[in-house]
Amino acid sequence: xxxxxxxxxxxxxxxxxxxxxxxxxxxxxxxxxxxxxxxxxxxxxxxxxxxxxxxxxxxxxxxxxxxxxxxxxxxxxxxxxxxxxxxxxxxxxxxxxxxxxxxxxxxxxxxxxxxxxxxxxxxxxxxxxxxxxxxxxxxxxxxxxxxxxxxxxxxxxxxxxxxxxxxxxxxxxxxxxxxxxxxxxxxxxx
Amino acid sequence: xxxxxxxxxxxxxxxxxxxxxxxxxxxxxxxxxxxxxxxxxxxxxxxxxxxxxxxxxxxxxxxxxxxxxxxxxxxxxxxxxxxxxxxxxxxxxxxxxxxxxxxxxxxxxxxxxxxxxxxxxxxxxxxxxxxxxxxxxxxxxxxxxxxxxxxxxxxxxxxxxxxxxxxxxxxxxxxxxxxxxxxxxxxxxxxxxxxxxxxxxxxxxxxxxxxxxxxxxxxxxxxxxxxxxxxxxxxxxxxxxxxxxxxxxxxxxxxxxxxxxxxxxxxxxxxxxxxxxxxxxxxxxxxxxxxxxxxxxxxxxxxxxxxxxxxxxxxxxxxxxxxxx
Numbered sequence: 001x002x003x004x005x006x007x008x009x010x011x012x013x014x015x016x017x018x019x020x021x022x023x024x025x026x027x028x029x030x031x032x033x034x035x036x037x038x039x040x041x042x043x044x045x046x047x048x049x050x051x052x053x054x055x056x057x058x059x060x061x062x063x064x065x066x067x068x069x070x071x072x073x074x075x076x077x078x079x080x081x082x083x084x085x086x087x088x089x090x091x092x093x094x095x096x097x098x099x100x101x102x103x104x105x106x107x108x109x110x111x112x113x114x115x116x117x118x119x120x121x122x123x124x125x126x127x128x129x130x131x132x133x134x135x136x137x138x139x140x141x142x143x144x145x146x147x148x149x150x151x152x153x154x155x156x157x158x159x160x161x162x163x164x165x166x167x168x169x170x171x172x173x174x175x176x177x178x179x180x181x182x183x184x185x186x187x188x189x190x
Numbered sequence: 191x192x193x194x195x196x197x198x199x200x201x202x203x204x205x206x207x208x209x210x211x212x213x214x215x216x217x218x219x220x221x222x223x224x225x226x227x228x229x230x231x232x233x234x235x236x237x238x239x240x241x242x243x244x245x246x247x248x249x250x251x252x253x254x255x256x257x258x259x260x261x262x263x264x265x266x267x268x269x270x271x272x273x274x275x276x277x278x279x280x281x282x283x284x285x286x287x288x289x290x291x292x293x294x295x296x297x298x299x300x301x302x303x304x305x306x307x308x309x310x311x312x313x314x315x316x317x318x319x320x321x322x323x324x325x326x327x328x329x330x331x332x333x334x335x336x337x338x339x340x341x342x343x344x345x346x347x348x349x350x351x352x353x354x355x356x357x358x359x360x361x362x363x364x365x366x367x368x369x370x371x372x373x374x375x376x377x378x379x380x381x382x383x384x385x386x387x388x389x390x391x392x393x394x395x396x397x398x399x400x401x402x403x404x405x406x407x408x409x410x411x412x413x414x415x416x417x418x419x420x421x422x423x424x425x426x427x428x429x430x431x432x433x434x435x436x437x438x439x440x441x442x443x444x445x446x447x448x449x450x451x452x453x454x455x456x457x458x459x460x461x462x463x464x465x466x467x468x469x470x471x472x473x474x475x476x477x478x479x480x481x482x483x484x485x486x487x488x489x490x491x492x493x494x495x496x497x498x499x500x501x502x503x504x505x506x507x508x509x510x511x512x513x514x515x
Contacts, residue, residue: 030266030319037312057301065308065341069334072315076331131297133358 009049015042027084029075033068040064051124054133201293202283209282213429214244220473227477251425254418259321262415266320271413271420274313274427281306281434286361288447288457299360300352303438304345307393310431311337314395314412317424321415329411332484336392336399339491344389346499350382350506351375351442364446376443378509381502383443385495387471390435392491394428397476399487436468437461444468 002010016039023035040063047056127135140148218233218240225232233240258267284299286292296302311334318330352358354375355366367375376383392399413424440446440461449460482490 028263030263030316034266034269034316053296053298054301057298057305060305061301061308061345065305065311066338069311069315069338072319073331073334076319133298 005049008045012042012045012049015039016046027088029078029083030072033072033075036071037064037068040068051127052132054136198293205282205293206279209279209430209433210426212433213426214248216429216432216469217247217425218244219469220476223470223473224477227474248422251422252419256420257415257417259323259415261322263320263322266316267415268420270313270317270320271416271423271427272313273316274310275423275430277306277309277313278427278430278434282430282437284360285434285437285441286364286446287461289361291458292361295359295361298358300348300358300363300438300442303434304341304348307344307431307434308337308341310427311341313424313427317416318412321412323415325409326412326414329414333395333412336395336487336491339488340389340392340399340495343385343491343495343499344393346496346503347382347385347389348438348442349499349503350379353503353506353510354379360441360446364441364448367445368448373448374443374445379443379502379506381498381505383439385499385502386439386443388490388495390439390468391472391475392487394431394435394472396432396472398479398482400481432469432472433465436465436472439468440464 019035019039019042023032023039026032026035040059044056044059044064047053047059122135122139130138221243222232222240233243236242236246258264281303283293284296284302286295314333314337315330318326318328318333321327351363354370355363357363357366367373370378372378391397413421416424444464445460446464447457447461449463453459
């Protein structure tokens with residue numbers, strides 16, 4: 001007889017595999033994004049089962065709420081009527097299959113040598129006692145302060161880079177008419 | 191175990207019914223408030239002072255024909271209104287109405303609500319795309335950009351509250367707030383409260399930020415192609431969303447269920463009054479302000495609200511470390 005957590009784990013695991021497979025297989029890219037959305041929710045479910053409630057919430061807010069919506073924007077730009085009629089496989093797809101099956105075999109072979117690592121300071125009870133959010137905060141702002149800051153700086157560089165790219169030459173225009181002309185793609189007369 | 195589960199289900203049914211009743215009368219309240227602000231009477235025909243109007247509206251919507259556009263994308267078209275309503279209703283589960291009274295008092299209550307409100311955006315975007323109509327599509331695109339932008343401002347505006355309360359659990363926030371010098375966080379967190387109020391209007395797609403439905407240029411925006419009860423689902427989602435946002439505002443900034451004095455037998459009274467006030471605020475703004483232009487909405491969100499909210503976070507941090515400690 002399955003216990004309740006086991007039942008839920010098996011459900012989440014099967015659902016993730018099924019939804020991920022479907023996401024690759026459906027022809028309509030918007031449906032694909034929707035299936036990935038459902039998959040992200042199931043992943044959040046797995047995080048919840050691991051007592052990582054903060055991670056589960058962030059998974060939904062960041063991936064489902066922001067990243068995937070941006071994907072959706074990109075997909076909206078695709079002409080879906082043509083996309084559905086496209087040929088699904090390129091000429092070299094047999095090579096791809098061989099590589100994929102090889103990687104799957106490697107993963108499965110490696111799975112047998114899995115060993116549980118030594119227990120750290122954050123046992124399930126310790127995390128439950130002070131809540132996962134606090135535990136994560138304490139770790140992140142003490143032990144992992146430097147990696148955290150470095151990640152922050154890298155993201156900042158990406159933000160500034162994005163702005164620099166998007167801005168282009170538009171600051172050359174001084175009057176509204178000039179700005180409109182630039183937006184239409186015309187060159188400014190001296 | 192079984193009895194506990196049954197009791198929870200009973201609680202869910204009760205809360206669901208109360209919320210649905212509130213949604214029905216929120217529409218009545220809105221028409222009355224806006225009516226009186228424009229020196230009209232509002233609905234008067236159905237029942238005394240039009241009191242049965244929401245019920246008549248509900249029956250009408252329920253029995254209307256379910257029109258399905260021929261070129262629409264079937265599964266997405268059907269899923270979109272359901273996503274909208276489910277996301278809004280799920281948020282209700284973590285809201286504490288009075289001490290110890292929440293369907294599920296989880297540790298990450300606030301984050302959960304932010305997650306669910308971002309999911310509600312999906313319903314709108316997908317509805318716009320699936321309808322295969324240019325008005326709906328434009329409405330959906332506007333909604334997605336708007337919801338993503340204002341979600342950041344909203345999340346950041348609540349960070350100050352999280353820092354002051356030291357918790358994400360909504361009950362804990364109310365308790366910490368009751369012990370703070372002012373009793374409500376709206377005074378020390380006045381910047382955060384302002385940003386929250388504006389972002390709250392934008393997140394629920396209310397005027398002056400109702401670009402996604404914008405009648406004068408987009409017919410009805412993302413729900414143009416929806417008819418009958420599918421349209422009603424969007425409508426319900428929007429009003430439940432308003433109630434959720436008003437509740438979050440009440441809990442984070444206005445002291446939740448605490449009040450100037452204790453009311454025996456009816457502990458929810460203060461919470462209700464504060465939520466009603468914030469819902470009145472929605473209507474007040476709608477009757478007062480004209481709609482923003484789209485680029486103005488984006489500029490306000492990114493260039494004013496987000497820097498303000500960030501400044502508020504830094505200020506709260508400084509105050510917490512050096513002054514209030």
